[in-house]
Amino acid sequence: MFNRSLIAASVAVVLLAAACGDAGQADDPGKVTVVATTTILGDLARTIVGDDGEVDVLVPAGADPHDFQASARQVAAIVGADLVLANGLFLEQGLDDVLDSAIGDGANVVRIGEFLNPQPFVDQDSNSELDPHVWLDPSRMADAAEILALELGAIAPNIDWESRSAKYATELRDVDQEIEDLLAAVPTDRRVLVTNHDSMGYFATRYGFEIIGVVVPGGSTLADPSSAQVAALVARIADAGVPAIFAETTDSTTLAEAVAAETGRDVTVVELYSGSLGESGSGAETLIDMLLTNARRIVAALS
């Protein structure tokens, strides 16, 4: 749930700013208001903004950002915020209309994924769309922290955002190294992934894994695999001797479980945090914890 006082504060700033006829700038130069679409971007923004502003997150923890529909209050916060941090690349499908119309009303929306050298989905034809799951690569998120600092600098130049972002970027690059060290336990011939949705492309590219199969084709939540696709996937899993299918905490694992059972071998379905941070106590409350938790689960499943 959202913190009511945070929302009240941001709405107060919105109305104040609207009253002054200048919605782009905060009236108190020391406090910036940031609205982030996902919990992951919210964590990034909170880390950089710290006590110098308020960060609101739109899509709650554990929810799938594809299906989210905003309330009027949240759209008001989007229009009035100093900065709206979105992922872009069609991740926030339910919000794209709202974000576009808010841009028309003067909102400052940054779709950060577009600046992080996005790559196409792995499991699809060459003409397919770009994969939005950029946050699963810590080195890309280190770049995102630096871009965010530049954006915040344009809003409140009196605060030293860059040293904070540099510190966080260094942490993320250390995590990147830590994950690489963790994954060293997985021998080269076992570096193959079968995933529920096509969400692990950046991870695979960064750490030298091969995605040999995806249970649900395309990116749509309504898409269904054909029986030929499922049969081919089952055969591929058996051939490669893959011990696990990696699913998402935000989506149903029914089909993945069925595929795992169909192989007739000991294949487990392992849930990874992909679309959202975990609830408190899950070990995935921050971007860094989430990436490390995912890496540990992958190591445990494959080695």
Place this chain on the structure above:
Amino acid sequence: MEWLLEPFELAFQQRALLAGSLAAIALAVIGTWVIIRGMTFLGDALVHGVIPGIALAVLLDFNVLIGAALAAVVMIAGINLVHRQTSFSEDTAIGLLFVGMLTLGVILISRTASFTGSLTTILFGDALGVTASDVATTAVMAVVVVAGSALLHRPFLVLAFNEQKASLLGLRPGAAHTALLVLVTLAIVGSSQTIGTLLVFGLLVGPPATAALLVRRVPIMMLTSAAIGVASVIIGLIISYHADTSGSATMAITPVALFFAVLAITSIRKSRQAAVAS
């Protein structure tokens, strides 16, 4: 008073109010006929039945309204064929075409990599995200639907209450039925594109059903229903703003809640009258 007006100081709320009200008026007028003629299921089926047409339009890059119209023509032709050639009631025909068209849409979408995310959010709009040009589109749709319904009021009325008499009067019930279907499709597809399917349904069924509980004459029913529809949009936007609930869904649930409130009041009144009479 401030509490009621504050939500509408924001530009996106004003656009949602405008597009929502225009759609509410068109849907109230056409929804009155839908309720009287018992075509609610057809309305539901039409929204989902146009999905393969829209998907094809997105894939092959032509206007989505043309895609939707093509799919609607195929669907209505199919329903009429089943209805004429078999002894099944019309809901069987609608059900067959509904599931047939929707699954065709899923097959098309599953074959292509260019769709990510949820189907309805790609193919349909959100009331809080409407642009000025969306408002203009909705206005054109509303004018055509209301004018069409006014011009064809007599044939629709006779069709609704006495289909046999319609042919005796030379009012061609078949043509009137087709014209009504065209207007229903236009109202549903035209407003789904801007304000989303859920809200379109809420406004198509809720206000006319509520009006039918209160008044009997068709033009009065349409006016009452339009007033309830516009009120639902306003109430929904105020609640969504203050209670922090999803915009389109809140506007859509309001007329349904109003229906049950009115139903409760009218049944209490009826049972009191019955008690007094006995």
